[in-house]
Amino acid sequence: MTQELVYLHDVSVRLGGRQILQDVSLALGEGEFTGLIGPNGAGKTTLLRVILGLQPTTEGTVTRHATVGYVPQKLLIEPDMPLRVKDVVALGIDGQRFGIPLPTRQRRDRVLAMLEAVGADGYKDARVGELSGGEQQRVMIAHALISKPKLLLLDEPLANLDISSAHSIVSLLAKLSRSEQIAILLSAHDMNPLLPVMDSIVYVAAGHVATGTPDEVVQSDVLTRLYGQPVEVIRVRDRVLVVADA
Amino acid sequence: MHEIFAAGFFSSEPVHTALLVGAVIAITSAVVGVFTVTRGQSFAGHSLADVATTGGSGAFLVGLNQFWGYLAFGAGAAAFMELVGIQRKRGRDVATGVVLGAALGLSALFLYLDTQTSSTTGATVTVMFGSMWEITSSTVPELIVSALLALFTVLALARPLLLSSLSPDIAAARGVPVRLLGAAFLMALAISVALSAVIIGAVLSTALLIGPAATALRIAKGPVKAMVTAAAVGTAATWLGVLLSYDSQNWPPNHGGDWPVSFFVVALVVLAYLITYLRPARVQRTQTDMEHTCSPA
Numbered sequence: 001m002t003q004e005l006v007y008l009h010d011v012s013v014r015l016g017g018r019q020i021l022q023d024v025s026l027a028l029g030e031g032e033f034t035g036l037i038g039p040n041g042a043g044k045t046t047l048l049r050v051i052l053g054l055q056p057t058t059e060g061t062v063t064r065h066a067t068v069g070y071v072p073q074k075l076l077i078e079p080d081m082p083l084r085v086k087d088v089v090a091l092g093i094d095g096q097r098f099g100i101p102l103p104t105r106q107r108r109d110r111v112l113a114m115l116e117a118v119g120a121d122g123y124k125d126a127r128v129g130e131l132s133g134g135e136q137q138r139v140m141i142a143h144a145l146i147s148k149p150k151l152l153l154l155d156e157p158l159a160n161l162d163i164s165s166a167h168s169i170v171s172l173l174a175k176l177s178r179s180e181q182i183a184i185l186l187s188a189h190d191m192n193p194l195l196p197v198m199d200s201i202v203y204v205a206a207g208h209v210a211t212g213t214p215d216e217v218v219q220s221d222v223l224t225r226l227y228g229q230p231v232e233v234i235r236v237r238d239r240v241l242v243v244a245d246a
Numbered sequence: 247m248h249e250i251f252a253a254g255f256f257s258s259e260p261v262h263t264a265l266l267v268g269a270v271i272a273i274t275s276a277v278v279g280v281f282t283v284t285r286g287q288s289f290a291g292h293s294l295a296d297v298a299t300t301g302g303s304g305a306f307l308v309g310l311n312q313f314w315g316y317l318a319f320g321a322g323a324a325a326f327m328e329l330v331g332i333q334r335k336r337g338r339d340v341a342t343g344v345v346l347g348a349a350l351g352l353s354a355l356f357l358y359l360d361t362q363t364s365s366t367t368g369a370t371v372t373v374m375f376g377s378m379w380e381i382t383s384s385t386v387p388e389l390i391v392s393a394l395l396a397l398f399t400v401l402a403l404a405r406p407l408l409l410s411s412l413s414p415d416i417a418a419a420r421g422v423p424v425r426l427l428g429a430a431f432l433m434a435l436a437i438s439v440a441l442s443a444v445i446i447g448a449v450l451s452t453a454l455l456i457g458p459a460a461t462a463l464r465i466a467k468g469p470v471k472a473m474v475t476a477a478a479v480g481t482a483a484t485w486l487g488v489l490l491s492y493d494s495q496n497w498p499p500n501h502g503g504d505w506p507v508s509f510f511v512v513a514l515v516v517l518a519y520l521i522t523y524l525r526p527a528r529v530q531r532t533q534t535d536m537e538h539t540c541s542p543a
Binding site for chain 2: 049052053054068070072075077080081082083084087088091094095096097098099100101102125127128143144
């Protein structure tokens with residue numbers, strides 16, 4: 001039995017009179033690759049923010065036993081931001097501390113090793129605002145992982161990526177998850193790119209969640225209960241489609 | 247032809263003061279400016295300068311040193327903007343705009359009263375466009391201590407400031423008190439603006455804040471290099487401005503009067519910024535950097 005890194009018990013969040021999450025319970029185990037799946041606006045980002053401690057809960061308890069790395073949804077960085085790729089990754093070591101970021105030999109080596117691990121060493125001197133979406137994702141993954149967290153949260157890292165970039169980000173994460181024993185919770189509105197690598201799934205719809213293995217959760221009856229309306233799961237050529245009645 | 251250094255430049259007491267105070271303030275403004283630009287708070291910086299006009303003209307009216315007027319009103323406005331909601335992008339512009347309108351109306355009144363009571367137009371020019379030649383030696387320590395306070399505050403907060411520019415959520419998740427950080431930065435910004443108001447005037451102080459920073463961000467890629475470059479550009483423009491203003495006493499059309507330092511400083515800052523557009527595209531630099539740093543690996 002793997003140890004639980006994060007445990008949510010009956011968590012509810014109301015924001016401005018709107019119920020965003022209701023009675024959400026889930027556990028994330030060590031080294032597990034979990035997909036946080038659901039349509040846009042279902043509450044995926046709020047759930048990630050609850051786990052990070054950025055969003056206070058209205059009810060319920062959140063228990064964390066792990067250091068958490070975070071890759072937010074998308075960066076809004078202008079090309080004139082004076083942060084090179086290696087500066088961004090170095091900020092992952094001690095960006096919260098006082099002082100100016102002076103480079104040392106040891107830091108430089110650590111940053112370079114991390115950039116090599118995510119395959120971003122080729123553009124380490126480029127400004128982060130000048131990179132493509134897929135390149136920025138790699139850099140932010142390096143930024144999040146350099147402090148060696150046990151859990152990595154990623155908010156829609158595959159949105160706005162072309163198919164091959166999305167595929168290579170997923171296989172990078174799967175590789176890192178196995179080699180470094182890092183648990184991953186990744187949100188996505190399309191589960192298909194994650195099907196080959198997911199150990200478990202947290203499916204969010206209308207503020208409620210269903211959890212389990214992909215085979216357990218992605219079933220017509222489970223999702224129909226979750227959505228509160230008739231939903232059909234269709235499997236075609238290794239892909240899964242979730243179709244609601246018109 | 248005139249000499250580069252007109253007679254008496256190096257022995258003049260006001261020149262010494264102008265060079266010393268000018269450099270310290272230029273460096274502070276430049277470093278604070280780098281963060282002002284990266285945080286997207288240039289408009290807030292400019293507004294604090296306009297509000298400082300109110301403080302400066304008010305201080306003139308009651309016979310205080312203008313610096314304290316600039317500082318008091320700038321800091322007050324910064325606190326108000328923070329309170330009203332500078333942490334949200336939309337709220338930030340709205341809050342800034344409201345403060346700005348109120349302050350400029352008041353400074354119109356103060357400047358009118360200044361000219362009535364002192365019966366010269368000196369107050370208006372000094373408040374608006376600065377008076378590097380009129381810095382009294384008694385205020386030098388106050389100016390330098392204030393500058394160092396703002397400079398060291400921003401340097402001490404450099405890493406969290408960069409992290410929250412990258413992503414406020416990441417910064418917050420790592421335990422950075424993002425709101426407090428923003429407030430501390432805004433205070434350093436208010437001090438920095440008040441200081442540059444002393445040397446090049448309240449209306450122009452944005453030039454020394456944003457100009458060198460914007461220039462540096464175009465040519466230096468990393469944060470430390472950007473700060474150093476901005477400081478160098480700001481100091482060079484200030485020193486050259488002092489020199490040209492001193493030399494200009496021999497220039498036509500009006501022999502015997504100096505052209506304003508502020509004009510030269512601002513012109514030089516703008517010139518430096520424009521020169522950055524002459525250099526070849528950044529791509530070339532990226533390639534050489536990569537060759538240079540990849541070779542040992």
